[in-house]
Amino acid sequence: MPPPLSDYIHQLPIIDVHEHHLPETFLNSEVGLLDLFKQSYAGWTQARPYPLPGETVDEGLMGPAKGETTWPDIAAYVENCGSNQFVRSLVHGLDELYDLKGEGITEDNWQTLDQSIRKNHRDPNWAHEVMRRAGVQRIITDPYTATLQNATKTLGDHYQSVLRINALAMGWHPDNADHNGNRATDFAKELGIDLDSFDDFCQLLEVLVDTLAVRNQVAIKNALAYDRDIQFDPPDEALARRAWRNKQASAEEQKAFGDFAVDHLCALAGERDIPVQMHLGTAVIHYSHPMKAVGLIERHPNTRFLLMHLAYPWSVDLLGMAFVYRNIWIDLTWSFLLSGSHFKRALHEAIEILPDESRLMFGGDNWHAEESFSSFKHARNLISEVLQEKVDCGYFQESDARRLAEKIFSKNAIAFFEMDE
Secondary structure (H helix, E strand, C coil), rough: CCCCCCHHCCCCCCCEEECCHHHHCCCCCCCHHHHHHHCCCHHHCCCCCCCCCCEEEEEEEECCCCCCHHHHHHHHHHHHCCCHHHHHHHHHHHHHHCCCCCCCCCCCCCHHHHHHHHHHHCCCCCHHHHHHHCCEEEEEEEECCCCCCCCHHHHHCEEEEEEEHHHHHHHHHHCCCCCCCCCCHHHHHHHHCCCHHHHHHHHHHHHHHCCHHHEEEEEECHHHHHHHCCCCCCCCHHHHHHHCCCCCCCCCHHHHHHHHHHHHHHHHHHHHCCEECCCCCCCCCCHCCHHHHHHHHHHHHCCEEEEHHHHHCHHHHHHHHHHCCEEEECCCHHHHHHHHHHHHHHHHHHHHHHCCCCCEECCCCCCHHHHHHHHHHHHHHHHHHHHHHHHHHCCCCCCHHHHHHHHHHHHHHHHHHCCCC
């Protein structure tokens, strides 16, 4: 007799299509309990780590904890923000990894837990062992602090990465940086390209795309919802050229430059059959509604777009887009961390609406292995519940649920990113 559906889903291997595993964080040997909270989405309960227009943000918000950790530091998360889903997910994962016996994190046990975390992180194999325990076989990371980094070399043979393009869309002047501090001029320097003209910039875009495989990069990543409006208008090259090296470029010229860069990169991706990941929802929230991306998607019907995070809070709009435009796939990443109840409703609808079973995949979207472990534990529970509800109401047979689960957990990602099985 086959195992119950939930047991079956909890043992499925995962192809993880999105993380922020950075060597300086993921492999850091000096990590304690407070670091795991600060450098996770739980940290977003204390302060948003990216600026809105007109704001500046403390660059140390997601940096390492400083000074001696005290119980009030931990209580700020587990008591003051203890009902938040980001916090709950991480606490549940730590409970399992560090055998807290279902008690969670308390004033009585936090110091012992902190010591155990510090001891484990001094073992260079710990983070990889945690990912193995989570059932993860392959990982695609977005190393936004070092965009041209070869993740296979820095993190391991089971890693690949994506090319984040924000700095390119903002690269009309050498002083410009994206919200992570990346500059197009730095990319050019690393590739040995002189950026003396707009035409040199166009060459840089082509070289970056054509050398993706050299760096073990499998996709382009558009996270511009953190930097600008994601409505990318049809390219106006003449207007874009007027922004080049122009400190007084108008808002219209700046936007035209970014629109041109993104459109050109999507065209190159379509010609070379390279996927394009795109952040949707939240971020600078009035910039990031998924419908703003419709023009870009329509202009590039041969480009495969992996649209991320269920575009929360506009998941219904995203699903409508994915029904209409057959060059859209959906990455469920992060949405289950934000709200399990919202995720379940949206996944129920996605199963019913999407035109075929190839369209869904997911990842952890985290910095530390413990948070990734927690994310996948939570995601397995939620996906199991949704699929069991579909079986219980007679929507489909258990064999259908198992088939779909295998696709969501690994087979769709293998096909989409053209990985070797």
